Amino acid sequence: MKIAIFILTAIVFISSPLCASAEEKKPEEGKTATGNVSVTGQYTDIDGNRAKFNEYRDNREGIGAYIGAEGRYETEEYYMHGEAGNIGYRDQQYRIEGGKWGRFGLDLYYDQIPHNFTEDAKTFYSKPGSNHLIYPTQPPSTNINTWNSFDYDVMRKKYGGGIKMEMLKPFFFNVSANRENRTGTYPFGAAGTTPGGIAIELPAPIDYTTDAVTFQAGYSKNPLLMSLSYFYSTFDNDNNNLYFRNPANAATAALTDALTLPPDNSYQKLDFKGALKLPMRTKFNVDLGVSQAKSDASLLASYVATGGATPITLSSSTFNGKMETKSYAFSLTSTPVSFMDGKIFYKYYDRDNRSDQITTTDAAATFTNPLFGYKKNKVGAELGFRLPSNFYLSGAYTYTHVNREREDIPKNDDYLYDLGLRWSGLSFMVARLGYERLNRRADFEGQDLGGAEPWIRRFDAATQTRDTFKALLDVFPVENLNFSLGYKYKHTDYEDTILGFQDMAGHEFNFDVDYLLAKRIRFYGNFDFERAVQQQFQRNLNLTTPVFDPAITTSTNYNWTADQTDKSYGFTVGADIYIVPKKWTLKLQHSYLKSNGDSDYTYLLDPVTLAGMAPGGRAQNNIDIENWDDYSLRYYLAKITYQPTDALSCAIGYAYEKYVYEDAQYDGYQYVPATTGTNGAYLTGAYRDPSYEAHIVFLNLSYKY
Amino acid sequence: MRKFLVFLFLSSFPIFLVGSLMSGETQSSEGTVGIATCKACHPKYYESYAASIHSKKAIPDSPANKDGCESCHGPGAAHLEKMGSGGAGIFIFSKKLADAEQKSARCLSCHSETPRINFWDMGRHRAAGISCDNCHTVHSGTPKNLKARQPDLCFICHLSIRAQQNKQSHHPIKEGKVKCTDCHDSHGGFGTKMIAANSANELCYKCHAEKRGPFFWEHPPVEENCLTCHAPHGSNHSKLLIDKPPKLCQACHDAAGHPGTPYTSFETFRGSATGSKNRMFARGCLNCHSNIHGSMGPSTRGQTFVR
Incomplete structure (x- = not known):
């Protein structure tokens, strides 16, 4: 916070109108001071979920005053810029930079980013957000009126600065450092017993500190650039475990269960970048990087189960995580003749997992943690041709080979083809067309694995064919009119997939317009539409007598599908009406955003078998979900601005915002639907009903100099 | 594979050394008329130039230490001879009179030595026919001479991304807490989709x-x-x-x-x-x-x- 006060003091100094007026009285060659100070008085009335309304901001209910300032002071040799926003609020930010032109520069910043998830959540645990969650008597009360209230929110406070040195040109040197403190309470969860059992939502602590420092030194003078950088970062979590009393284990109520939290870690990276201009407008570029991430943690020696604390036998009680990556990239870009651009490149990325492998024996089994790593080789070429009549035709081909330490799909080969056509033959428009084809081939080895693995194709690596078409039109027929139209169609066919995502397709349409009419009214607007469909094919398997082959159907081993459709659209229409140019301006704006999702389920069973399934009453037409992340956001703004002088302006306005959210997973929310079994849960209200409605009246005074 | 990469790495140094002996490009001052002449006919453009970083003489290679307006627009003698009509005889940053490659080349004649711009040739922006003046204005005192603030500037072209960040779950981009350039190298780089990292995860871990x-x-x-x-x-x-x-x-x-x-x-x-x-x-x-x-x-x- 001290850094924020320092930055604010400096900003106030350079944004001071006194400073400006002094300059006006005695102007000096090349000396300028500009800036503005803005004060907004605001009344906000929020009905509903304040956390969602303020997800990343701090608009407080009731009356508030919001101050922002920006200042620039420059001479022929030196400069200083500063800006501050929402001073004193949870989303306040400050930045100041200064230096000597062409010689050196310094910057300092302080930024707070709130992330509000849920306000007024409830839990029977005392001290929600601490690393030790307890409650007095077993079982916990199911009367939520007796529970503790708290907020789920996380605050990031990030501050840092840097120095850039250019005084020894062509040599340069940069150093920067920053720290981020992240604090708050976040919804975690745990299974009460496993497998099966209740779900427990836990208000977990966030007490993270991340430090980072970067050094960069290099040489840049045509035809050569060389740059070496070193990045070092540490992550420190004040809580490596979340201890909690587990309501699922009544016989061992006094025992403390534990959920592991992200471990402390460190990361460092050394990176060399170089570029060399060669004859024939050709350039050779290189990027060579090596990095290492490390973590360490003392492993828990037992876990809590129904029978009490169950010991775990470990081959080592300490886990040392170590990940090394190597990244090499080489590229040759060229424009050997005026009508042709070319590029060839090769990239190599290796994630080498050198963490400890520890053998664990618990009541369920003996196993060793596998180490996941992968290698990726990518090679490609791009060509572009300037054709007659202002056509530009481009084509690209990229081949990627991935080797990963994974049993089901250890290898992938990607063949990516890209074609583009641009036309700028008319002085008032540019048209672009693009087509991309990905053929991914997977080396599937799941047929040798047990269970349903021979039929599962995980979509991140499964064989697929993906087609993407794009079209974009920018039109600017007259000086004061611009509009853009965009369309994109993307279709992914997971052609070998039996269980998993089989098909994904989506259409997107975007439109944007801006028109200044007779220098008196500026109309602006946009419209976005998207329709996305996912088709999924899965198999229900009986727990005790599973029949894995999807070709066989029994009453408890059968296939099912889910077709999900998301339709979204949104628009903004607005006008800036210059009632008296440079004196009175009226701004009117309306935005609307709507998304409608549904999931169409089909049990691939005959009606008789389906009718016999528990719970009764299921049929093909009553299992679908109609509200699948449905939401709408409506926004209105009316603002009138009066500018008595070039420097001074005042504005008064009204804004209305209404957000409505409906989702099958949250409708009819219950904190304790049951206390045992697979319907059981102790929830806290995390993400429950984020709908809100807000009215905002504001008065703004702004002074510019 | 490893031997090959070591060979490639080591062999790149002689190439750098040989290349470093090659001379850079030079600009001719022949046919220039001087900044006062430009100012006489274009006072508003001059004012905006004077407010910009390009007018700072403290910067050794700035236009102020070269030929002023003519550093970017080219020698003005022919322009004067043709009575200056419609940009005749001179280079202007107009969609009608110059293509993206020509306009960017003007800027890169000085800025190609700026380390973060050095990989412009590798980026998607160049391939898509975007030139420096799509985002930057030469005549301005705005931060980094940008025509607008992020993300609005990027959304002028990236309509689909604008639509996505309006969705109910989003990074705080429109709230001004995350900038497009926090994740992307707008001037080009080695990352896929111009991300400022060697892999998506490496990028995400910077904040997470x-x-x-x-x-x-x-x-x-x-x-x-x-x-x-x-x-x-x-x-x-x-x-x-x-x-x-x-x-x-x-x-x-x-x-x-x-x-x-x-x-x-x-x-x-x-x-x-x-x-x-x-x-x-x-x-x-x-x-x-x-x-x-x-x-x-x-x-x-x-x-x-x-x-």
Whole structure:
């Protein structure tokens, strides 16, 4: 916070109108001071979920005053810029930079980013957000009126600065450092017993500190650039475990269960970048990087189960995580003749997992943690041709080979083809067309694995064919009119997939317009539409007598599908009406955003078998979900601005915002639907009903100099 | 493979050394008329130039230390001879009179030595016919001479991304807390999609260091690419997920017991199912499997990310 006060003091100094007026009285060659100070008085009335309304901001209910300032002071040799926003609020930010032109520069910043998830959540645990969650008597009360209230929110406070040195040109040197403190309470969860059992939502602590420092030194003078950088970062979590009393284990109520939290870690990276201009407008570029991430943690020696604390036998009680990556990239870009651009490149990325492998024996089994790593080789070429009549035709081909330490799909080969056509033959428009084809081939080895693995194709690596078409039109027929139209169609066919995502397709349409009419009214607007469909094919398997082959159907081993459709659209229409140019301006704006999702389920069973399934009453037409992340956001703004002088302006306005959210997973929310079994849960209200409605009246005074 | 890379790395140095002996480009001052002449006819342009960084004489290679306006617009003698009509005889940054390559070449004649611009040739912007003046204005005192602030500037072209970040789950981009350039090298670089890192995960870990691990139990698709499950520019589904749990999780995890169970309207809070509902309502799978990015729990419970 001290850094924020320092930055604010400096900003106030350079944004001071006194400073400006002094300059006006005695102007000096090349000396300028500009800036503005803005004060907004605001009344906000929020009905509903304040956390969602303020997800990343701090608009407080009731009356508030919001101050922002920006200042620039420059001479022929030196400069200083500063800006501050929402001073004193949870989303306040400050930045100041200064230096000597062409010689050196310094910057300092302080930024707070709130992330509000849920306000007024409830839990029977005392001290929600601490690393030790307890409650007095077993079982916990199911009367939520007796529970503790708290907020789920996380605050990031990030501050840092840097120095850039250019005084020894062509040599340069940069150093920067920053720290981020992240604090708050976040919804975690745990299974009460496993497998099966209740779900427990836990208000977990966030007490993270991340430090980072970067050094960069290099040489840049045509035809050569060389740059070496070193990045070092540490992550420190004040809580490596979340201890909690587990309501699922009544016989061992006094025992403390534990959920592991992200471990402390460190990361460092050394990176060399170089570029060399060669004859024939050709350039050779290189990027060579090596990095290492490390973590360490003392492993828990037992876990809590129904029978009490169950010991775990470990081959080592300490886990040392170590990940090394190597990244090499080489590229040759060229424009050997005026009508042709070319590029060839090769990239190599290796994630080498050198963490400890520890053998664990618990009541369920003996196993060793596998180490996941992968290698990726990518090679490609791009060509572009300037054709007659202002056509530009481009084509690209990229081949990627991935080797990963994974049993089901250890290898992938990607063949990516890209074609583009641009036309700028008319002085008032540019048209672009693009087509991309990905053929991914997977080396599937799941047929040798047990269970349903021979039929599962995980979509991140499964064989697929993906087609993407794009079209974009920018039109600017007259000086004061611009509009853009965009369309994109993307279709992914997971052609070998039996269980998993089989098909994904989506259409997107975007439109944007801006028109200044007779220098008196500026109309602006946009419209976005998207329709996305996912088709999924899965198999229900009986727990005790599973029949894995999807070709066989029994009453408890059968296939099912889910077709999900998301339709979204949104628009903004607005006008800036210059009632008296440079004196009175009226701004009117309306935005609307709507998304409608549904999931169409089909049990691939005959009606008789389906009718016999528990719970009764299921049929093909009553299992679908109609509200699948449905939401709408409506926004209105009316603002009138009066500018008595070039420097001074005042504005008064009204804004209305209404957000409505409906989702099958949250409708009819219950904190304790049951206390045992697979319907059981102790929830806290995390993400429950984020709908809100807000009215905002504001008065703004702004002074510019 | 390793030997080949070492060879490639070592062999690049002689190329650099040879290249460094080659001379850079030089600019001719022949035919210039001087900044005062420009100012006489174009006072407003002169004023905006004077307010910009380009007018600073303290910067050794600035236009102020070269030929002023003519550093970018070229010698003005021919322009004067043709009485200056419609940009005749001179280079102007107009869509009608110059293509993107020509305009960028003007800027790069000085800025190609700026380290962060050095990889402009590799970027998608250049290939898409974007020139420096699409984003920057030469005649301005705005920060970095940008025509608008982020993200509005980027959304002029990236309409689809604008639509995505308006969705209910998004990074705080429109709130001004995350900038496009926090993740992307707008001037070109080595990363796919111009990301400012060698991999998507490396980029994400800059802000999400708690996901960095290394974890005792890893979730391989998570470690390989965050974008397998997340849509970074915005999503209709919470946590920027490409789909909702349990459906998203089931696409990969179909096994005996609850992973393969169809969770339908019967398993919601309002549904009449007599079991398995806590795998569907609220956060679905994440009600129990909250350590989905990796776990330090040594038992089977860590293996299934429930501890």
